[in-house]
Amino acid sequence: MIVVNGLRKRFGSQTALDGMTFSVEPGQVTGFVGPNGAGKSTTMRVILGLDAPDAGTALVGGRPYRSLSRPLCHLGSLLDAGALQPGRTARNHLLWLAHSQGLPGRRVDEVLERAGLQGVARRAAGGFSLGMRQRLGIAAALLGDPPALMLDEPFNGMDPEGIIWMRRHLRGLAAEGRAVLVSSHLMSELQDTADHVVIAGRGRVIADTNIAALLESAGAGRVTLRTDAASIDAAAGVLTAAGAVVTRADARTLAITGLAAEAVVSLLTSRGVPFAEISSHRATLEEAYLELTRDAVEFRAMSPSPSPSPSPSPSPSSEVTR
Numbered sequence: 001m002i003v004v005n006g007l008r009k010r011f012g013s014q015t016a017l018d019g020m021t022f023s024v025e026p027g028q029v030t031g032f033v034g035p036n037g038a039g040k041s042t043t044m045r046v047i048l049g050l051d052a053p054d055a056g057t058a059l060v061g062g063r064p065y066r067s068l069s070r071p072l073c074h075l076g077s078l079l080d081a082g083a084l085q086p087g088r089t090a091r092n093h094l095l096w097l098a099h100s101q102g103l104p105g106r107r108v109d110e111v112l113e114r115a116g117l118q119g120v121a122r123r124a125a126g127g128f129s130l131g132m133r134q135r136l137g138i139a140a141a142l143l144g145d146p147p148a149l150m151l152d153e154p155f156n157g158m159d160p161e162g163i164i165w166m167r168r169h170l171r172g173l174a175a176e177g178r179a180v181l182v183s184s185h186l187m188s189e190l191q192d193t194a195d196h197v198v199i200a201g202r203g204r205v206i207a208d209t210n211i212a213a214l215l216e217s218a219g220a221g222r223v224t225l226r227t228d229a230a231s232i233d234a235a236a237g238v239l240t241a242a243g244a245v246v247t248r249a250d251a252r253t254l255a256i257t258g259l260a261a262e263a264v265v266s267l268l269t270s271r272g273v274p275f276a277e278i279s280s281h282r283a284t285l286e287e288a289y290l291e292l293t294r295d296a297v298e299f300r301a302m303s304p305s306p307s308p309s310p311s312p313s314p315s316p317s318s319e320v321t322r
């Protein structure tokens with residue numbers, strides 16, 4: 001288990017970490033998400049003892065990483081897939097790492113197989129694509145068969161097949177009972193992968209939540225209703241009076257938040273307002289992320305190119321009743 005508590009870190013006038021606090025539980029993939037500059041890499045560097053925090057603690061299995069005698073047996077990490085000797089073969093790279101930690105050479109073949117790299121084990125790693133380097137980094141992280149893993153942007157440079165492999169692999173590692181922390185600046189990469197997500201912004205945690213709960217809260221009550229042009233005002237009036245936020249998408253369609261589909265059906269039926277079609281919207285992880293961070297103005301200002309909020313928030317040009 002990895003526990004990060006109250007981490008603070010400044011680089012000159014730049015605040016990188018501002019009270020970062022979370023834990024990574026065994027048997028789960030925990031996504032660590034946030035825009036560029038949110039403090040993800042700095043947190044991981046502090047966990048590995050590569051950066052010293054100004055305040056706070058980072059513990060691996062209850063101890064600082066630097067105090068562990070065989071750290072690869074406690075925490076496997078992939079921070080920079082490019083950090084290898086280009087002339088060395090994949091196998092030799094891993095053998096060198098294994099020997100430096102007193103690990104048996106047979107582990108090298110085991111992790112090469114696990115990472116799907118047996119076929120290229122005797123090729124110089126310098127010629128590897130970024131996706132293959134990521135796999136080699138995963139193999140290295142697994143050398144000590146550690147109970148915890150920490151991977152910084154492992155999907156970077158992977159083709160679609162590689163991404164599917166990585167997702168399965170991460171899930172498999174968690175299913176073996178390991179605590180797996182995976183950073184990404186794209187929430188969508190973690191769909192179908194993470195069980196839990198820690199969302200960071202400006203050096204601190206904005207949300208620390210179970211993925212299922214996040215999707216449920218973001219998707220709850222987001223309903224689309226199709227009716228006829230003559231009934232749309234009546235429908236909007238009934239739903240608004242019941243506390244919903246209603247936006248007119250076009251002459252026959254209402255977007256509704258704040259009421260579940262069942263409640264919409266029952267209200268309109270009881271008031272005799274006709275409708276043709278009703279559908280509930282299931283949020284994607286990316287939408288849930290945007291929904292959750294919608295009010296974090298400071299944080300959103302940092303987003304490189306925020307896509308429009310998928311939720312039907314009122315705007316001056318749309319007909320809104322509340």
Ligand SMILES: Nc1ncnc2c1ncn2[C@@H]1O[C@H](COP(=O)(O)OP(=O)(O)OP(=O)(O)O)[C@@H](O)[C@H]1O
Nearest residue numbers: 011014015016035036037038039040041042043185
């Ligand atoms: N060595 C350093 N010197 C100066 N500033 C730094 C250093 N390392 C990080 N920072 C700053 O600290 C903040 C957090 O950076 P960090 O790399 O941890 O964020 P991140 O969430 O990992 O972002 P990215 O997704 O871009 O890697 C940024 O403003 C960054 O510029």
